[in-house]
Amino acid sequence: MNRSELLPLLNEPQSIWDVIVIGGGATGLGAALDAVTRGYKTLLLEQADFAKGTSSRSTKLIHGGVRYLKQGDVSLVLEALHERGILRQNAPHLVKNLAFVIPTYDWWGGPFYNIGMKVYDALAGSMGLGPSRSLSREEVMQAIPNVEVNGLRGGVLYYDGQFDDARLAVNLAQTVYQFGGTPLNYMKVTGLVKNEGLVEGVTAIDRESGDEYHLKARAVVNATGIFADAILKMDNPNTVNTLQPSQGIHLVLDKKFLQSESAIMVPKTDDGRVLFAVPWHEHVIVGTTDTLIPDASLEPSALEEEIDFVLRNAAKYLNIPPQRSDVLSIFAGLRPLVASTQEDKNTKEISRSHKVTVAESGLITVLGGKWTTFRKMGEDVVDTVAMVANLPEKECITKNVLIHGYERKQDETNPLHIYGSDAFKIKALSREHPELGEVLHPSLPYTKAEVVWSVRHEMARTVEDILARRQRALFLNARAAMEMAPKVAELMREELNKDATWVKNQLTEFNQIAKKYLLEE
Numbered sequence: 001m002n003r004s005e006l007l008p009l010l011n012e013p014q015s016i017w018d019v020i021v022i023g024g025g026a027t028g029l030g031a032a033l034d035a036v037t038r039g040y041k042t043l044l045l046e047q048a049d050f051a052k053g054t055s056s057r058s059t060k061l062i063h064g065g066v067r068y069l070k071q072g073d074v075s076l077v078l079e080a081l082h083e084r085g086i087l088r089q090n091a092p093h094l095v096k097n098l099a100f101v102i103p104t105y106d107w108w109g110g111p112f113y114n115i116g117m118k119v120y121d122a123l124a125g126s127m128g129l130g131p132s133r134s135l136s137r138e139e140v141m142q143a144i145p146n147v148e149v150n151g152l153r154g155g156v157l158y159y160d161g162q163f164d165d166a167r168l169a170v171n172l173a174q175t176v177y178q179f180g181g182t183p184l185n186y187m188k189v190t191g192l193v194k195n196e197g198l199v200e201g202v203t204a205i206d207r208e209s210g211d212e213y214h215l216k217a218r219a220v221v222n223a224t225g226i227f228a229d230a231i232l233k234m235d236n237p238n239t240v241n242t243l244q245p246s247q248g249i250h251l252v253l254d255k256k257f258l259q260s261e262s263a264i265m266v267p268k269t270d271d272g273r274v275l276f277a278v279p280w281h282e283h284v285i286v287g288t289t290d291t292l293i294p295d296a297s298l299e300p301s302a303l304e305e306e307i308d309f310v311l312r313n314a315a316k317y318l319n320i321p322p323q324r325s326d327v328l329s330i331f332a333g334l335r336p337l338v339a340s341t342q343e344d345k346n347t348k349e350i351s352r353s354h355k356v357t358v359a360e361s362g363l364i365t366v367l368g369g370k371w372t373t374f375r376k377m378g379e380d381v382v383d384t385v386a387m388v389a390n391l392p393e394k395e396c397i398t399k400n401v402l403i404h405g406y407e408r409k410q411d412e413t414n415p416l417h418i419y420g421s422d423a424f425k426i427k428a429l430s431r432e433h434p435e436l437g438e439v440l441h442p443s444l445p446y447t448k449a450e451v452v453w454s455v456r457h458e459m460a461r462t463v464e465d466i467l468a469r470r471q472r473a474l475f476l477n478a479r480a481a482m483e484m485a486p487k488v489a490e491l492m493r494e495e496l497n498k499d500a501t502w503v504k505n506q507l508t509e510f511n512q513i514a515k516k517y518l519l520e521e
Helices: 003-011 026-037 066-070 074-090 109-127 137-143 165-178 225-235 304-315 371-388 415-432 448-457 463-470 478-496 500-517
Strands: 016-022 042-045 095-104 133-136 154-163 182-184 187-195 198-206 212-222 243-254 263-266 275-280 283-287 329-338 354-358 364-368 439-441 444-447
Touching (some): 003 182, 016 198, 026 371, 042 165, 042 187, 066 109, 074 095, 074 154, 074 371, 095 137, 109 154, 137 154, 154 165, 187 225, 212 225, 225 243, 225 329, 275 304, 283 304, 329 364, 329 478, 329 500, 439 478, 444 448, 448 463, 478 500
Parallel strands (some): 016 042, 042 182, 095 263, 212 364
Antiparallel strands (some): 095 154, 133 154, 198 212, 243 283, 263 275, 275 283, 354 364, 439 444
């Protein structure tokens, strides 16, 4: 997948795409994959990098949603559990089973949550990842050695899925490409092209070259997540906002704060939210929050009250209470929740289900949703596309499409395992050029070879693309990522044939972004 090889496809003046998808996050990639695997000529345009926004800032869970079950949204849980199983089958190099422990400190907690998780198991059916069960006090202490023991009565064990969100996004773009689609990053849609009031394409600008494009399509899909309203207003400036952005933050800590391969799920914090402490890439992610935010942003910042909330509630369940000085990185993301008609409704109660709408102009928009159900969202979108654009009716096949990098057996002790079947090619690159086997930073496992690979085959265009999404350094240890940046910039300069000015600008831009991931003491 090479950007310079794909760009010429936009220059064919008579070319008409069956589908143009706006947005390169989970929603857009799911729609593009479904469209291209049905044989539709598909173009995906992303204004920044794949998964630059919300789709790289999740809790890293592929899950049915225990709290949605508590809210009574059984249909959403059923759908998510089914999709969890499909993704586990189609991308085993990125999705794995993860054990969760719910520690209980009230006499009624164990039976209550045990019954709830048995219902969760039953809804999963044959797609279940493992049976839940009650745990004694001693078993909880064994599973989570540094759990808070004061008042601990026991717990419940259940299973859900874990994944690497940004890596999955990159692999989905590669899969779209392998099926003949054209996924392009740094291509910003600037307007909708209309004929007699009907959308028949888009205008877009290449953010690297400044070149402008006039692109025709039989159907245009607005899959821009938190930015969906901006595209809707391109179609109709009088459109009322359909989304309510909700911010979730995560703090990243050293693995000593969990000391377990199992995660902790806190079903009820002091304001009724769910909190997770999840092992991920030899670190621990603690979150999340649910805070109403007025405006959408590609780089949202954590609020002080959110930081205090996570630290305060984590301290109740970990016998080593994390301090601000312990936070290696902090990241924030915005959920594209479908706006409620009840102004005072809590964000934690707003449904995470998705819906597909069609404007009078024919613009198709998908709203809401979450990573776990991205495939089903794509199916629903393309069903609508086929109807609106009168495309040849073709069956969805994505339930059985293996994601790029698919490899059933994984050695999770090997840091390259997230590349799946591409791992041996990266190893071969290091053997051919031994200097590329060098680790970029002693605190993280990433090598120079991975940088070269990502530029050549994964459409990485900036230092941030590498350190935030191809590798996950910025999300794991922001200071280490800043220290790695000069080496990464120099490797990219050689690969992309850039100059010293490009390197300087890249480092300036990356450091400005990285500072938002640092938590001042």
